[in-house]
Amino acid sequence: MPQTVPLSWYLILSAILFGLGVAGFIFRRNIITVFMSIELMLNAVNLSFIAFSYQLRQVDGHIFSFFVMVVAAAEAAVGLAIILTVFKNRATLAIDEVNSLKN
Amino acid sequence: MPANFMPSSAELLRFLPEMILIVMGTLLMVLEPLTKDKQHLGVIALVSLIGAAWASVMAYSNPGAAFQSMLVIDGFATFFRVLVIGVGVLTLFCSFAYLKRENAEDGEYYPLILFSVVGQCIMVTANELIILFIGLEISSIASYILAGYLRDDKRNNESALKYFLLGSFATAFLLYGISWIYGVTGTTNLAEIRRVLANKDIAPSLGLIGTSAALMFVGFAFKVSAAPFQVWAPDVYQGAPAPVSAFLSAGPKAAAFAIFLRVYMTAFESVADTWAPVVAVSALATMIIGNFAALLQNNIKRMLAYSSIAHAGYVMVALTAHSNIGTAAAMFYLASYAFMNVGAFAVVTHFARKGEKYVSIDDMAGLGWRQPVTAALLTVFLLSLIGVPLTGGFFGKFYIFKAALDANLVWLTILGLLNSAVAAYYYLRIIVVMYFKEPGESTADLQPLSAGVQAVLWSSAAAILVLGVYPSLVLDFAGQSAALAK
């Protein structure tokens, strides 16, 4: 086993997590899970920022991911509120059933 | 060192419009429980928007960067600031009667509009990706809420949910892209990025730059509803309350285009040869999808949504040209588009009645004879959307395709213009229904236009005609500002 891993591996990890987030979004049927998949994607982004920050020896990437986190928090609040209203009107969290607007 | 970071009064002045809006928005929140007649809040919101517009103009008298080059106040920014604020004003005018009719006169609506406008203002002035992102999120989150504002309405819920989920999804791509460009260039400041990319040594990492450009493209294209990321727009516009649809299709879109233009025309300008073909293809696809899908729509809001997709396609053509003329054309177009689209939606706002019952095109049968003025003004908007001369829409298209021809995009130009001929069909359909069909029961109990909607209609129509007869008024400014601060 090598002593260290190159930074690019972190980035690949980030990409994998991002991809898993995308997969979750596409394949999950529960609205909340779908939302969580987005959070996973954002986490992947954060990892990427921090990895790059390491490479650049800068702290700016951290700041960016900090803001991403803040935004995620805000989104979570609003998003969950929206999900609540949807649930209240439709009594379901199945994302496939929220499809009255189409074509 | 600390002294350096204290914003100077000049910088604060440059940020004044946003500050006004934030303060007033907060104030409205505070006042909300204390006010009986919520329309007063709306009036306050209006006044503060107008104040902000004034402040934007003032801010332009001392252009330059602010807050460590986070923001830059140039002509371009000012143009879009005034534009999005203007859209906010028009939206408010549309909203009064609508909210009253839908018994949704909670005071929160007004601060939400204000904050969304703040977000857009920050976007259009942003010169740095972090603040750009935050501005985008402020605008978006406010928009998500607005789209689902009538929380008991199923359509509103669905609209908000779709908008929110897909919007966040796309934002994640954008962020991912930003992280890459940050990784490659070590900075998030657009001017800095531009400087790094202009360096010849970046050739090896062109693929990475391309990757980040691509990922950011997903985010931006989503926000402006360009193909293939336009899927959300029809559902959201259809489901959202009509004034909000008007707002969404004009304000956030214009702001999104502003950052799209700014990022791609400054930061990525040196690699334009790489991304321009992609934008061209996307532009073409956008026009085609928007126009052709609109042909079959019977829901007027949905049709306008598709039309708004198609119009995004035209602006993308201007972006493809990636020239100052193109940028100016896009600016002009977005301005005239904002007026005609808000105008058209305003008529829908008026016509839909309680619960948005009448939103099918066929319902408008005979409107031309029941309410001639409404119909005539809507006709002006539609003609402008078609691109008939002496309307702003025509000049917008004209400038865009002129820019495209300047950039030798002959085929894109021809296909684009043929597309606009296709588009004529579905706009004409509304005219056909309004004037050539006999009035039905759907127009029987139509109330007279509310003062607010009237204000929107008349001012939009006037703006469209002024832009159509004397486009220099706006175009000259756009032309001067098209050279973005770099």
Place this chain on the structure above:
Amino acid sequence: MSLLNLVLALPLIGFLLVLFLPKNNINAIRLFTLVLTLGIFVLSLGLTGPFFASGNGNWFVTDVPWIQSPEIRYHVAIDGLSLWLVILSTLMTPICVLVSWNYIKDRVKEFYAFLLLLEFGLIGVFVALDLFLFYVFWEVCLVPMYFLIGVWGHERRIYAAVKFFLYTMAGSVLMLVAIIFLYNKGGTFDYVNLVELIQRGRLTFTHTEQLWLFLAFFFAFAIKVPLFPLHTWLPDAHVEAPTAGSIMLAAVMLKMGTYGIVRFCLPMFPNAARECAPYIVVLAIIGIIYGALVALVQPNMKKLVAYSSVSHLGFVVLGIFSFNQNGLDGAVYQMLNHGISTGALFMLVGYLYERTHSLEIKDYGGVANISPGLATVFLITTLASIGLPTLNNFIGEFLVLQGSAQVNIWWTAFAATGVILSAGYMLWMYQRSFLGETNEHLKGHMHDINARELAAALPLLILMVWMGVYTKTFLPFVSQANARILEQSRSGVELRVVNQNPGGNVAAVREIPNAR
């Protein structure tokens, strides 16, 4: 403010004023429009002044900037080519007002407003000397006509109106591309400047460029003309339009296309025009014969007249693409003639329709017994339309065919069959509807032409004779303007003279472009 500006502005002002007239006072609206349009007509007669006084040239030039960047100018003027077309527009409008007097019962205000707007657009098209301005007017014409057909038309009006709009739109967007391209290349929208640049060789196009530019312009114009096979919007539009709409459409709007070809295609793209001429001529000839044959079998009067327009306009195109004085003079003259005679035909068909609400020929028969006056007017118009000498169409057709004969006698031979056929379909229609036993359905509905109707028809009848007998009033100015255009259309074209004829006559020298 020059007279031309006044003539151009008054319809627009009138349009706005009519919108502010009280909706219910139909009489006031009609009267106002009539007086106004008559006034405009009288004023427009003044436009001939400098022509009679000092001959040809560009008169009443107004050239002021409109938009700075890109530089678009409000540049209007008239020359011999546009003079009569402008007057034709101003003449037809009051006639349309008279024709619509009782015909239009609903939405009267809007009707007259659109009519005035249409007049504005039409005059504008003929006087604009800035390509962009031209395009603006071109499109402006579209809207009022669209409404005239769509609102006051017959059963299938919506289909016809939309078809009309889209057809034209499809053509004009290509023209817009070409206009922009020209600007990018030549740096100006100004027609006069552009032509001068091209003449001086300061603005040159590659072969492909010129070809495409020409085609883009030509396509837009050909749709409007309409040239076979782009004509199918015309019968629908004509049949469904109200009488006034048909009149304006036939009399003036179709001329926009042919005017455009003469004004823009020839001087600006001489090589391409000559290169395409054989193909276009073939289409024109097909159009002449085809239009006539299809007209022959139409059961519907308006459709018949509409197809006859396709045939007549084929002559115009044929004349234009003969590239000689006779052909071009004939073509332009024929534009005016067609405007008058076909306009009159639509008016008369409209009179019949007003009486019986039918356009089917089979519903008529023996009208001449009940309405001899109407029958006489109709007959004269028919005769004008089929090109009887001493009536106007003859001169145009003769010159066109003469011009084409100088190039290729076979063109003429084929085209001239259209003259035979025109007699066929027109007389057959006249016979079936006016002669013979009186149709039972007509009894009680039919009455003879009344004073108002006659007043509308009379100017046209007079013009038919006047233009057929004393061409000196009209033709010389047209001719001089055409000479200039021909001169321009020769620049940059290397011609060789072929087939020097025995008489050694200069007029008959055939020019063909040198093979590249």
Place this chain on the structure above:
Amino acid sequence: MQQLWLIPALPLAGFLINGLIGKRLPKMVVSLIAVASVVLSFGWVLKTLSALGSLETAYVERYFTWFESGTLNIGFDLAVDRLTAVMLLVVTGIGSLIHIYATGYMEHEGGYYRFFAYLNLFMFFMLMLVLGGNFLILFVGWEGVGLCSYLLIGFYILKKSAGDAAKKAFIVNRIGDFGFCLAMFLIVVNFGSLDFGKVFEAVKPMPVEATAGILTAIALLLFVGATGKSAQVPLYVWLPDAMEGPTPVSALIHAATMVTAGVYMVARSAVIFERSPMAMEVVAIVGLITAVMAATIGMTQYDIKKVFAYSTVSQLGYMFIACGVGAFSAGIYHVVTHAFFKALLFLGAGSVIHAVHGEQDMRHMGGLMKKIPITFAVLTCAWVSIAGIPPFAGYFSKDEILLAAHHHHPWMYWVGVVTAGMTAFYVSRAMFMTFFGKYRGHAHPHESPFVMWGPLAVLAVLSLAGGWYFKVPHYLEPLFPLSGEAHDMTLVAISVGAGALGIGLAYVCYVLSPGIPDTVSGALGPIYKLVYNKYFVDEVYDATIVNPMVGGSRSVLWRIVDAGIIDGIVNGTATVSRSVGGALRMLQSGNIRSYAAWVTLGGVAVLVVLGVMAGGAK
């Protein structure tokens, strides 16, 4: 200035007055105006001609430029030379007589003023035709008379057959005009002018064309025009139908004047024709075929006017034989004499028809000799004249023609002689059927009033003496030099004999033993049917040209090409657009996850293009 314009202007004035206000004028005034205008015109012709003297060269008056384009300048020119002078006298002279006659004949018809207005208009155009100083003015008259012919044939607007005949006449004439026009275009292309003087000056030095050349083309095209107007094969079909018009019209237009315009035009263009032997040959042969064919048909018809109509066609054929063999003056001579006797025949026939209340079928006539003696008397004059009995008018001109034909090709002479025999036969047949035997009709025949038989009497005199008195070929000598050959009396005798034989044969068949015709026609069976039905030419035209054209236009051009293909493409574009729209709508399933899939797919596509391809390219 001789004010030549007054000649046509007078009838025009008559037309305008009667046409515009005639409805409100009493019949007396209408007829006065109509007759006076023509008679005055006749007077002015006489005055002018006497003032112009010998007219060795053409006298031209130009009034204004009709139209001018480039180097082409068409003037409103009127010109008089000897040829014109002859025609002017015939037109105005016969015209006057027929106008007078018509005032009686049309007495009880509706649309009295209209009739005279048209008739005056016809005079105007006919005079323009003969006075025209260039081809185009000639063409004005040419088309104008066609128009009046149209109007007058269709005068009985209630009758469908009249309308059909009128339309047919106009259209068939148009076909001829088509050739005329092309000829004019060729003339302009080659000579740069349409003025007779200029064109003929330019043509004169040109050599006679051995092979087909430009002059042949022009001559043949001109002749196409002439076949239309002068009812030659293959365009003669309109003339028999034209008898639907009132009889004075048949006399004036379809016998005396208009139909001879073709001959006039060919004679006028003699300079061109003479330089193209081929064209001349064609003219002669077409003339021959027409003469024979029409004569055969004439022998079988029962409608009195139809008989005379075919006779006219046949006689016109004669005139073209004359032109074709180079004896233009003989042709014109025949025009003149033919005008006399054929006008008389028609007017006489009109008088008969008038007498028997509109009956035209000779099988319902007979024995009218006693009942309408004056008519019979004057018709007899015409009869002997057309039969070529010396020394009556027809003899002179026919003889000139036959002799010239013999000089050209003897076989033409023989065909001409046979035709002459047939001519004599069918005219005699008509006379016998009408006036001899006993009356087979039901009406009460009565003699016509003086206004009708007065002109007949004048014409009768002319038919008898006109040929001898008016030596037309001599008068025309400056234009068409005489051949100077002596008359071969044998040939003359043979042709006169043929005429006599015809009369005799008719006498045998229709007076002595009336059964013979039926026997003969029965024996000939199909041939008789063929001839009786006018060789089915109308039917053939209908089947080969008219019906295919109309049917094809309807079912192929209109329904298939226009509505099917072109509009199909147009509407198809719309349909395709809509189905594209429909397909694109499928993207909008309404399902958030599929939207996300699209976004991802798009993202991948953009990534591949921008990241991989842009990067990979480096």
Place this chain on the structure above:
Amino acid sequence: MDAFLFFLFAAIAVACGINLVVQTHPISSALSLIGVMGALAVLYLLLGAEFMAAAQMIVYAGAIMVLFVFVIMLLNAGAETRKSRATFAKLLGVPALIGFLMTVSFLIQALLPRTEPVKFGAFTGGTAQAIGKKLFTEYLLPFEVTSVLILIAILGAVVLARKEI
């Protein structure tokens, strides 16, 4: 050691990520997400982002995810019912996803310039102090503006869910 930690926590992150995607019950997914976040926090530390690591645990895993779990509980969300109606999404999504992953991996591998090995402690700029300094100087504006964001979030939650809570 660095490598070992990376592999360990990367594996945890990926495993939890996969679990998030495959679990049908939202609560399982939520717990998996918390797992991912925890693993990532360790990786942040390895990369010298100590403040972010802390924030990740406190804000993200602690606050945000609690909110999620709270809502899941509130709505009593059950496991997904298997209804494969959106075959369209699958049809498009699978290739899209595979394409995405392949492309990004390729890009990283092929195009990223040779990256240095990650050594714990090689970069120590991510302290709370450093970040704080940056936030209140250079990033003052975003930091302040973020307050608006939070404000909107509150406002939105109130507007949309007022009666429910």
